Amino acid sequence: MNHRFTITVARAAVIFVKSVLMHREFLVFKQVGKSPETMTTASTRQEVIEEGRKHLLIEEGRKQLLINLRRRTTREPSFKLATDTLNFLRKVVLHGTYNNLEELLALLRENGLILSGAYPSELVMRNLVLMVCKLARESNSRETNGEFDSPYDSLNKLWKKEDKENQIGRSAKTIRKKLIQAVNDIQIEMETCREHISAQGQYLVHMNDVLIVHSLSTSTTLSSFLAGAKKDKKTRVFSVQIPTEPDDHDAVSISLCEVAGKMCEATKVILSGATVFPDGSCLAPAGGLSICLAAHRHSVPVYVLCAFYKIAPFFVPDSSAVIKHSLPGLPVAMASKWAGRVRVLQPALEMIPANLITLFVSNTASIMPSHIYRLIGDYYHPDDVANY
């Protein structure tokens, strides 16, 4: 075949697959060969190809996701990222070839690792993968024994034997059905959580409050929260932002330098979290820390908005590794002078310790930092987290 004119149309997966299959069966075999069981089950060549097709579909989806991530020139709201990831995972569940929970988990994990290998700093991806894993377990164990008791260790389980063996061997079909259902539920929850958070705005913000908010222009959640607050309450809002950012019409924009001075006027500080860790510390847009410190000094309460998919069940070994720095916001004429000599610091995020935060406003509830761990139980399974 003539390599020079190999045309592979990426967008239409099916066409692509067909054209590929013409001369790529060997490849298919190889890929399916990864999991021996599937080889045995897929007895006839037709099935093998069929599975190969599915496998390629998954790869396709993954590549699509990664391309879109790569194509972006600025960081998009993590909601979009979350939905994209979830859709991809749904695809995995749908087209993936597995006969039992273990295989499914393995498959999810494999894909998850590739994703987070590509973007180690996008913790939301990890969260969602783990979330789906947990759902998979649930949907499996629902199959087995009616109620699904918390998998987390606690004192009164120390003498219970983990009954792993009675969980395997449920039919993949049912798992798939239930799991897809569950994933769709999550989807819905994700879509609604912005409203839920903004709904809490009415209760958390009081009359004549003076709010200091950060990175209003980038966080849709924050803006909707404020909208919710403003609905029936009269508030003044200082929005901390860099001069280049577009400023919100009904918020007085101030620069980060002025925050410490302004803090004495404020009654509440509201940030939008990027990731929340089990101990109640969180990653927030850079500059958040100095705001929190100022607030702490004036004992102004600090609320952090975080949708449930931003709550991470794990700790990162090195927070600096997940904090990306972006383009130095300087004229390029300086580049050749500075490159290699000066490091221009442009962190996107910043780690805020738990003791500076008053309350986390999640879509389900508003909780103290020290109680974040409770939520983790609802969304993640320890075994998944452990071997991630």
Next chain:
Amino acid sequence: MPPKGTIARDSIQKKEDDNTLTAVIVADHYETRFAPFLSNQGPWCLHRVCNVPIIDFTIDWILRTEINKIILLVSEKNLDYLKPTEVRWRTFFEQFLLISCRDPASIGDALRELDLRAIISSDFLLITNPATFTNATLRRQVENFRARRKANRNNVMTLIYSRSSHPEKATIGVKKADGKLVLYHRADNPSRFDVDKNYFLDDVVIRNNVTDTGIAICSVNVLVQFSTNFDFRGRDDAIREILANEEILLLNIHVDVLNESECATQINDYKSYLTASALLMDRWLYPLCPDNMFQPDEYVFVSNGQNMYYGVEKEKIGSLAGTQSKAILGSCSMVGASCKIEQAVKVVGSVVGDGTTIGLGTRIRNCIIGRNCRIGRGCLLENAIIGDSVTIPNGYQLEKYAILSSNLRMPADPLNRSVAGYALCTFAPDEDDEGLDFDRVDGGFYLWKLSSGYSMWSKEVKLGNGAEDVFSHADSVDENVLTDEESSPETAEAEPVAVFQEEIFDSMTRILELSFTPQLMNNLILEINSSKLANNISMEDVAKYAFKTFILLNACKTFIGFKELALKWKGLFTNYYKPQKSQVQMLMAIEERFGAQNEDFNKALPNMVHFLYTETGLGILEAPAILEWHESLDASSPIRTLMKRIIDWLKEESEEEDDDDE
């Protein structure tokens, strides 16, 4: 701040109308400088910057533009190297073609091949240098181009320039009104060039504060240009052609400049190689930066958030443990996967390839080190390029601007001769790629160099006797180029004749050092011609100054030395001093040299002339020339007296001839 306008979304769905752009990348690099690294590891575009194949970077930024068709022009011998790349990227684009050209000698050939196959019907983005990086989405530029095309089909080309100040800056003349290119000058040294007055009549801005990004948006007509005239080697030829006979072709070229926040750079030599990797690692090209470049099967990097990058071992990819940054001091650097770095190693502004080991307390600054090298303890490496699996002994202090190709084992004791600006290899360059010379160095190494006399390291630097100070000079030069943006080209201009003279002096002295071969003579002539063109010197001046410099050579202090050398270099004289004018010039040169108080020369003068005249001698001077010259001498000058004998004798001779005629 990131470049405005996220091209991503609307570029996904394909445009209906057929003005979709195609990116045409010439995968091979025709820069002889890089030869030391290409011989054994594929085409230049697979060479690694920041441990990532150059081509991947290039394609990655194209991914961020609206383009979704890519054509890679690659020479047949490199075709197989690029297969993996194709597989890797194919699915990201609507169309991804590898086109192999039968051993192209230049970019021109490749493009001709492309035109021959008639694959491209629509406009295309021409990238002649695979190592061309930018973080611009080019949206505005493309829109402008299309608008111009709509307005006038003959607006065939848009050259894209960036504001980033680069040592070698283009100097271009652009019409204020529509950004039409009227003056194009891109020599290696844009310090001086001629501008006709009429350029300034219709208001034209001459700017040298912009840099050519090497990216151009072209219509098919440009390809036609290439296929019509077969002598075109590069893009510049086409541009010059179009500009030169504008009224015949009626084609226009325009210029578009990227905005303040959009950075662009390309790699032409090792200096820019280092610069580019620094720019990438310091995120000036964000989102085009190493930790956004990943191929789960190939390479994955994590950064410590800032500008230290670590390769991730396969088994760790994706796991949280993989993000754990390593205990290495340094900044703006990258350390490949599975490297063994001992304690107290300092790495600054450098790239270290996968699997390399670095010994205790070694310091590395502005280096690019290949894969699987072993570098000893307490070494000091600065401004050097080091190939794969090179071994450097403990406590070695590598010379600056050294280029070590792959598989070298450096001897414990330093080399007896400077390698700055040369490339040290284990093998000789193959004969067929011209423009490369080499010396053998003890330890069985080959020291490559460019026969043009320029440094291997950098385009701007011409190797003199002491390479280092030349470099330091060069650096300082482009420093102040950077600092004063608005410096007009004239300020930098030097007296052309003087420049010319010292240039040929350099070449002569250098050739003197070498063992003489006729080939060398040709090179010398070539160089003289080139510098003639560069400084546009009239033929007379060439004759004059060539000889003047010749007699200034140390070898020519004494008459004997002069004699020998003159005989040896006969080729030179026969080349230049055929016409009588030139001969007169030669004598003038002698005359000028005469005044100076060096007795032996003055004494030797008549003999010299005689020597140059007689058949036994060089026999390139002819009687009329000498006589003419003699006439021109003023009566008082001592030369007359000195020359008297010869002149009379000549006169007699000529008279005799006259008699014979009768």
Next chain:
Amino acid sequence: MFADKDAIGSEFKKILGSDVEISTGLASIKTLYNILNRSTATTAKELSEELRAAAEALEETDYSSTSIRSACELFTRFISLAPADLLDDKDFTTVLNFYRSRGDLFIERIAKSRTLISDCCRPFFKNNSNILTHSYSKVVLKTLLDAREAGIWFHVYVTESQPDSSGRKMLLALREKGIHSTLVLDAAVGYVMERMDMCFLGAEGVMETGGIINKIGTLNLAVCAKYMNKPVYVMAESIKFVKEYPLNQADIPADFKYSSTAIKSKDLQAEHPQVDYTPPQFITLIFTDLGIMTPAAVGEELIKLYT
């Protein structure tokens, strides 16, 4: 039928002696387990009586009564948590066997706990960091060693922790595994604190408040750390959770503060306490074999258990 105290005590000591790695808590549980095995009780009440007596006996030994108590309480609690249908079984031996099987599981689970702890606090180690620890704690030691195994470079500062200068023991243990470590005076905690990145503490008992009871001097360290905004991480097996709510130092039960011999013989006014109570606000996180907990989570756990 009740084995006499000395016998139990000696048995306990024997178990401890047999394995240097074993923790006091685990040892006491094992002792109880042996008693359970030997037990010829015919009613649940009888059995619990027997165990309680044994527990008392254990507490009278000179080992940290905090962890002994917590362990014993847990053990008795667990085995008493039996499904009702079993308890009204005529033949009590079946019940006993059931208890024994649970005991097996329990012990085997406890034995793993240190590994679990050291796993769950791996992410908190950073390269080139300075770590301060107090006195000698097996679980902290194991964690540090594992982290070093995982190829992370750090420097450990150990407080001497008088009167028994158990810090030296810690230092030697670390040194022999090739971890850079320094011994500092208890009084020097304030001095070294500013160069620390984090503090690791063991615990004899984790109170219901989420605060800990630990070797005297812990409080100083924690307070310093708090002042200088350094994280304080406590590592404690879950068998060290105690149903106890000290309000302040004075409120610490005497048998926690003093060795049982001291309680018996000397007058406590003169006696110097061996432990102090570190309130939860000085503790950042608690690593247990149940996972990483905030101090607040401890209370919850205990409530879940003892209700």
Next chain:
Amino acid sequence: MTRKKTIEKKAQTVPSDEPTNNETVASEPSSSTPNEPEATEQVSELVNGVTNLSMTDKERGEMDRQTKSKEQIKAEREAKKAEKANKKANATSKVVASPAPQIQQHAPQIPNGQTLLSTTQVSKLENKKDVTQKPPSPEPKSAIKKDTARGNREVQFDLNTTVLRTPSEETISDLPKMFVFTDLAPNFNVHPVFHTLAARCERGQVADVDDLCEEFLSAFVKFISDWGAERLHNSDADPTALGFDLDLAIRPQLGYLTEDGRWPLPYALGNLVRQLKREIKRLDEPCKHAHTKEDGTVAAELPGGCDKLKELEEWLEETRYSCFELATNSISTHLMQKRKFSKKIVTFDWCRVVNRILLDSLVGEDPDLKHIVVLDQQLNGRGVRHMDTLLDKNVKLDYGDLRSLSVALHKCSIVLIGCSAVLSNGCVAVPKGSLSIALSAQANNIPFMVCAQTFKFVDKVQTYGRMALLGRENMELVPSSLITAIVTDIRIVPPSSAPAILKAKALESQN
């Protein structure tokens, strides 16, 4: 009290020309005779001085009628002109003591003999007022009110206002002097160098309070020399009243700079001015010169006791030196002791003292061990100056704005910030944003150091509001609780000891 007496005496003596005591009579001819030829020369110089000046002024006049923006540009160019002129002027003045050039340079003040006289008259009148306990010099105030009423500020330091008036001045020359004075006050009494200074501040060409003070001092030196020169030719200026007259002469200048006291001078500058005034007062205290008079070595003395001005100029020069060169040196030497431990230094915004310290701290150090971080209010702000000086030192450099604060302070050993004033309660006035840095520094247990020369200590406790000249300067106060130490040219002191410094340097305000 005694002083007042003398004034009264003068007040009486002035109208009647009869000499008060013999000595003066005796001195009169001897002192005046040498002046004759000079005077004539000057007249001629004056004439052409006036002419060419007025010519340029015409152009300016036209420009003035144009749009405001144009006007600004104009004013700027003008400011530059004035500056140049001054440079020339004091250059020459340094060479030769002959005052001719200065006079020529601002001829409008002395178009002809009689205005000279008028000024002296003015001084007399002033004295009268002092006697009658009136608030000093209401005239400049009123005058400036007029100017401000006229609206844009540029007009004020647009020299052509004087020229527009000159004809009128001719006509009214024979009206009562008092009136003349009021009418001409702003134009006569505000010296061009101050116009220049104000103009430069207006355009933010003066980086920070240090530069301002230095410029003010140099400006003042010029002013003095001119003033002295002018006084030289006013034969009946009273030598003993030199300081007094000078003080009067200064007032309008300051009034102008402070926009007539609408804003206070920047505290540091305020200090300098206060000290300056003290010096000027001191001029009149009967000192050795007085005695030399008795000795009869009078001939040497210039009229109006102008020779004393030399002392003053010396004093100014010396202050300038001690406040800037010396102070900076000693500050950086004090910090050198801390060099060993300061591996990573974080600084904020631009301050020349800090910059100097940074450069010094690199001397004789292994650059690899050093790490300097410069934070800026917004990217590509004033902090870039630091970078420009540090770029080629191949020391490890970081640059960023406040968002990168936590990264910058990670493993940082010292935060070093320049300030524009230290209040007596230990607060420091520092560039906006320093407060957040101070807070984070405290959270990370990093010492937060402020460097301030002693002349920046002020005896005030209220907040640091808008200031004259540097009104644009955005400052905030950092409370002493957040400051680890203040590095002064005396030594490194805790913020609590600000009052002590004030006492030591005698900087407390008199009231």
